[in-house]
Amino acid sequence: MVSKDKGVPQGREHINGIEGxxxxxxxxxxxxxxxxxxxxxxxxxxxxxxxxxxxxxxxPCCIRR
Numbered sequence: 264m265v266s267k268d269k270g271v272p273q274g275r276e277h278i279n280g281i282e283g284x285x286x287x288x289x290x291x292x293x294x295x296x297x298x299x300x301x302x303x304x305x306x307x308x309x310x311x312x313x314x315x316x317x318x319x320x321x322x323p324c325c326i327r328r
Contacts, residue, residue, distance in 0.1 A: 287314050 288310050
């Protein structure tokens with residue numbers, strides 16, 4: 264469900280989020296020039312984490328020098 268404030272969709276449930284994910288997935292999967300249908304769910308699962316956390320900065324928590 265998309266909540267609207269004055270007719271403008273609000274929140275992560277907006278359709279642009281889904282379109283953005285498929286664009287991201289298509290660009291990332293292009294390098295493989297096709298994947299087996301039986302493994303498609305695993306490729307999409309691997310892509311969902313970086314897509315859902317794309318605004319975060321990841322750095323190693325323990326760096327030993």
